[in-house]
Amino acid sequence: MANLAKVSEATVSRVLNNVGSMKEETRQRVIDAAKVLNYAPSALARNFATSKSGSIGVILPYLPKVNMFSTYFFSEILSGIGSMSREFGYDLLLLFRPMDDVLNYYSQLFHTHKVDALIVLGSKEDPIELEALRRLKEEGRHFCLINQHYDGEGFSEVDATHEKGSYEAVTHLIQQGYKDIAFINGPDEYSNSRERSAGYRRALHDHGLEVNESLLFRGNFGRKSGHAVAPLVYARLNEVDALFASNDRMAIGLQQGLREIGIPWNQLPAMIGFDDSDIAELTTPSLSSVKVPFFHMGELAAENLLSRLRQSSLGLQDHFQIQLPTELMIRESSLRTESKEE
Amino acid sequence: MANLAKVSEATVSRVLNNVGSMKEETRQRVIDAAKVLNYAPSALARNFATSKSGSIGVILPYLPKVNMFSTYFFSEILSGIGSMSREFGYDLLLLFRPMDDVLNYYSQLFHTHKVDALIVLGSKEDPIELEALRRLKEEGRHFCLINQHYDGEGFSEVDATHEKGSYEAVTHLIQQGYKDIAFINGPDEYSNSRERSAGYRRALHDHGLEVNESLLFRGNFGRKSGHAVAPLVYARLNEVDALFASNDRMAIGLQQGLREIGIPWNQLPAMIGFDDSDIAELTTPSLSSVKVPFFHMGELAAENLLSRLRQSSLGLQDHFQIQLPTELMIRESSLRTESKEE
DNA sequence: CGTCTTTATGTACGCGCGTACATTTTCTCA
DNA sequence: TGAGAAAATGTACGCGCGTACATAAAGACG
Structure with missing residues (x-):
């Protein structure tokens, strides 16, 4: 790849990520070479190098209980999240809440870099869930609840009236x-x-x-x-x-x-x-x-999370609480x- | 981590992956240390080192058209795939079919190591789709169609009667x-x-x-x-x-x-x-x-794909075509x- | 007890990118 | 046309694991 374009690996990286300055001619040479070789950088290596997974996790209820919720609920929210994630270049990782060990599960998703942000669906108030969420907040993680409100916790939430x-x-x-x-x-x-x-x-x-x-x-x-x-x-x-x-x-x-x-x-x-x-x-x-505007709620959750992720340099502690109108x-x-x- | 357990990084890796032989005492020492430090290996690094993403992609129709399909269809199949993936320790990556560029999209998902296997939902016969799938087959990728049959192509399929x-x-x-x-x-x-x-x-x-x-x-x-x-x-x-x-x-x-x-x-x-x-x-x-047993179809697709992935040493060319009975x-x-x- | 085998552990390196820093090329303006 | 600044490119290294290979410890057997 680098050889064909007669440039260094570094330049290839810069061109493909559009980072730094480069001559237009070089740019073209690299792009052409990439096309010829049908080259695409390994997402795995890239994620590893940047220590970002490039995907956003969506927690769904413990699988056997999924049917307790209407499929409409999930499919609307997921579509909303999905459409916004795509715009930001993120993928969606579908995660089913484990039967046990929720406490560590949420936190470790971040710790192992499986996700860069988390959206929790179908959350319900119970001591373990609450503790797991508090821990995420302490750790300064980017996460958001949809259609659930925890009083006085200061979690990011997208809810309806x-x-x-x-x-x-x-x-x-x-x-x-x-x-x-x-x-x-x-x-x-x-x-x-x-x-x-x-x-x-x-x-x-x-x-x-x-x-x-x-x-x-x-x-x-x-x-x-x-x-x-x-x-x-x-x-x-x-x-x-x-x-x-x-x-x-x-x-x-x-x-x-x-x-x-x-x-x-x-x-x-x-x-x-x-x-x-x-x-x-x-x-x-x-x-x-x-x-209830579920689709839009999904969109907003993803949008807020991902835009904060983008400028992650800032203090992460600001949370958002959005309430959309019902009709x-x-x-x-x-x-x-x-x-x-x- | 390695220090606390007084072993080398390599031993830690062996213990956590249960690979090779080790003294029971050492094993415990490592496990204890991991618990104390709340250590979990970075999924990102691990995936990179093994060049496996650890997740299985599910292609859904182009987003605005998702609603053409019944949410029931997707939610059943996804649940089936999800329940089986979990047993195999794989995650689910939700992917929406792009409006254009399907041809490269499928193939690159593998090439960039974003997924180890692919399940395609809502596929319909059109020249580009077909070509994209053929390419996957040529490249020896693990993929499977659900609820769609291509005559004489030898794709892996889970369908119903x-x-x-x-x-x-x-x-x-x-x-x-x-x-x-x-x-x-x-x-x-x-x-x-x-x-x-x-x-x-x-x-x-x-x-x-x-x-x-x-x-x-x-x-x-x-x-x-x-x-x-x-x-x-x-x-x-x-x-x-x-x-x-x-x-x-x-x-x-x-x-x-x-x-x-x-x-x-x-x-x-x-x-x-x-x-x-x-x-x-x-x-x-x-x-x-x-x-139509959608849930089971999802399970079978995931199971066959993942079990083949597990013993990937063998020739990859064997495909499966399963037809489940309707009622x-x-x-x-x-x-x-x-x-x-x- | 010494040698050979087996088992357990350590050492070293690569996976394929991004990126800070060093170096070279090009441009600017006197 | 030459010195200094800016732009373009190259070099080198690290990210955190897995794993082949080297080495050390433990057993087996005569």
């Missing part, structure tokens, strides 16, 4: 004339479950309604857990006229469950889900939902007219 | 008494589209039915393309009593389209989709579908009784 989204959804139901609104929430280990609950309560309160504790149900974000709640809801159907679910999958599971119990199509309670995943418009009636998508399931008469 | 699945689905419809079965297929660039078409034709033929060319429609696997076909189907509704779609998303789009046109719920034609994605049981009526999942949409009366 779950409380507000929830508030608007419930308000919409109230404005449609519903008063007895059941709420099926996800696990409290997720900050957005807690926020959605808060939004639900605030909406009721602001409109002079009481929270009926017996109308609060708990699922795990899976469709089946929504399905499992159906009998409980059915038992109180006379005191319920609308349902608000903490995600679409539970909403749909619940809808199916109620229908299987035998509630006729046009007597289903009004219903709103959360996430506005692609399945929301597949059901009959189509499901109103609170849209209520009104469909048939929450409207008095269409959904009921058809 | 699409023809048979299609045959069984159509046969089922015929046995339910349907005779005029429209078929909405995906693009012919995908081998499984062609196979599904073949299965459809064979089933009709075996049961003494003619193929009515005016009942063949074409979509692009997206829900909208199914939706777009609805008016065309509607125009011939008197000559159609059942619909077979080449994937679930088109089936559901079609179903929605027909309903929007005003076909009452209980007069929808019978319908069967393909893939058996999670959305098949979300619709009303629930959608019969041909199940017809019968639900409401294809049954005379339930779906029609309810």
Whole structure:
């Protein structure tokens, strides 16, 4: 390579990285030679020399539990991260959270130089996870959580306005004339479950309604857990006229469950889900939902991380906390007219 | 590290890789020292020294087009690949097919040592793609296609019995008494589209039915393309009593389209989709579908690739071609009784 | 106990880049 | 045209492992 272009290895390196100054003619000579030999520098050696992996890790939940989350959630976020990473010339390393040893795992990903930055998806509050994240922060690593907030920790986060989204959804139901609104929430280990609950309560309160504790149900974000709640809801159907679910999958599971119990199509309670995943418009009636801009959240997480990485000379301690707005998508399931008469 | 354990660097390396012979006492001394110092060898240096990246690349379609495929498809396959890779100690590098320059891209991934093996998803027959794959084969690379077959090329492939699945689905419809079965297929660039078409034709033929060319429609696997076909189907509704779609998303789009046109719920034609994605049981009526074992396909692809990688000393030229069975999942949409009366 | 074999450990070097520094070439302006 | 500055290129070395080979320690056996 260096021979063919009649220059030193160093010059080759400079040309290919566009570093330092060089004569245009030399530059061309090197580029031509590279083309002739179909030469490309070894990413491995380059990464080793610079001690940068050139890739950004994305932590996904422990594999068997991946299905607890909607595939929509991951695919949107991953696409967002992927599109931004590509612009920065980084690759995506997919990492599944190990069953044990999370504590060392996160930290060692950096220590062994497997990743230059980390994006954590599906994180939930538990002592070990928290400690692992704190350690990353102490070590000055570049990492970011998506769709999860840890209070007072100062982690970098990209989140959405779950409380507000929830508030608007419930308000919409109230404005449609519903008063007895059941709420099926996800696990409290997720900050957005807690926020959605808060939004639900605030909406009721602001409109002079009481929270009926017996109308609060708990699922795990899976469709089946929504399905499992159906009998409980059915038992109180006379005191319920609308349902608000903490995600679409539970909403749909619940809808199916109620229908299987035998509630006729046009007597289903009004219903709103959360996430506005692609399945929301597949059901009959189509499901109103609170849209969360997952794709954009992925983009922002990657962008902030990578741009900080680029000028890593600066003090690393500045973190970012971004909250993107949600948007209520009104469909048939929450409207008095269409959904009921058809 | 070496000092603390009072051994040479070489011994440390041997202990951590469990290579060569060593005294048990020394071994412990090294392990203890490693624990004390929280030492882990740099993956980067190790990869460089062995010139192996330790990760396996997964090619996904050009990003904006990812949504053409069902997220179910990717998430299942990725999970399968991921679970097997983890067992082999490999990581997953997510790679989006570039818009241009595919030809060099694939090959250079190996040349620059970014990946040790490649799994290509969403591949479709086009001259450049084919040439890029041929080049990989010439270079003796370890790679594998999932859910796509190239005739007579001798690529490693993990596929499913699409023809048979299609045959069984159509046969089922015929046995339910349907005779005029429209078929909405995906693009012919995908081998499984062609196979599904073949299965459809064979089933009709075996049961003494003619193929009515005016009942063949074409979509692009997206829900909208199914939706777009609805008016065309509607125009011939008197000559159609059942619909077979080449994937679930088109089936559901079609179903929605027909309903929007005003076909009452209980007069929808019978319908069967393909893939058996999670959305098949979300619709009303629930959608019969041909199940494709994507997760297992991902596992097998990774397993075969990685086990060959392990004993890479052998001649690399042996390829594998695996076909997994599909399974017809019968639900409401294809049954005379339930779906029609309810 | 001495020699030969086996086992355990140390030494030295290369993997293929990036880059600080040394050196050469080219340019500038008197 | 020559000295000094700027631009272009070359030289040398390190990044942190794995590993072939050399060497030392431990066993085997007569």
